Amino acid sequence: MTRPQEHSDLPQFTLGFPGPLRDRLVSAVLCGAKTTTTSLLTEYERGGEPLPRAGRRAVLPDSADRPVAVIEVTGVRVVRLAEVDPAHARAEGEGHTTVAAWRADHETFWHGPDLRRELGDADFSVDDDTPVVLERFRVVERLPDGSGAAPGS
Template sequence: MTPEQSSYWQAFCEATGHDRPPEDVFAFGDSPGLADELLALVLADRKKATASHSRWHELGEEPLPRPGDLALVLDGRGKPACIIRTSRVDRHPIKDTTEEFAWAEGEGDRSLSWWMDAHITYWTREAAREGYAFNTGQDAIFHRFDRIWP
C-alpha cells in the first residue's frame, strides 16, 4: 500500500477497532475512468456486487474473496475511497448470471441484457490482451459486498 492508502486504512482501524490488514486493495475496472465510474456507484450504495473472470484468481492475479473479507477500494488515481466487506461469493458459468445479480451490480440500466453486453465486451478485451479465447461458458467469481466505511 502507498503511504496514503496505509493512512486511510489506519484511520479505519482506529475508528472501528479492526486490527488486521485488508485482504485486498484494488480499483474496479481496467482504466482510471472506469474505476471512477464504478466507484461512484459503490459510494451511492447502488453497486453491491462485482464479477471477475475465474482465470484471474486461478493464475494468482487476484485473491479469491471470501465472506467477511475487507478490501480497500481505490479511485482511478490509486487514492483510497472506501472499504467494503464481502458478504457472499459464488462461482458459475458467466452464461448463468441472473437478473438479480445484474441488478446488484448496479451498472447501466441494471438489466441482465445490459450486464451481459458490458461484461462480454470487457472480458473479450481482457482476453485479447492476455492471449486467450473468451466465451460465456467460462466461470466467473460473483462477489457481493457491502460498503462499510465511510
C-alpha cells in the same frame, strides 16, 4: 499508494482499470447503487490468488489509486456465465435492466485489449460455460478525502 495506517494491511478491491470505467464503478459503490461485482475465475487462477470469502475486508481505490472506502465481502458464488441472474446484474449498479445488456457490457470489457493484455492471451474470450466469480459486498467505511479521516473529522 499511501494507505491510512489502520488499513495498510488490507488488500485492494479494484474495479476495472484506472480511468472512466473505474471512476463510474467507484462512484456507484459510494452512492450505494453497486453492491455486486463479477470477475472471471481465470483471473484468480492465473494470478495465484485465493477466491474472496465472506467477511473479507479490502480497500477500494479510485483511478488515482487513492483509498476511498473499505468494503466487506458478504457473499461469493462461482457460476457459469450463463447462470448469472437478473438480481446480480441489477445490483452491479451500472443501469442494466436485463442480463443480456449486463452480459454484452461485460463481454466488451472481457474481450477488450486491457484484460487480454493482463491475461497474456490476445485471443481470450468467454462463453456460456466460462466460470465467473459473483461477489456481493457492502461499504463499511468511507474514506472521502483518501486520507482515512472519518467523515466530519
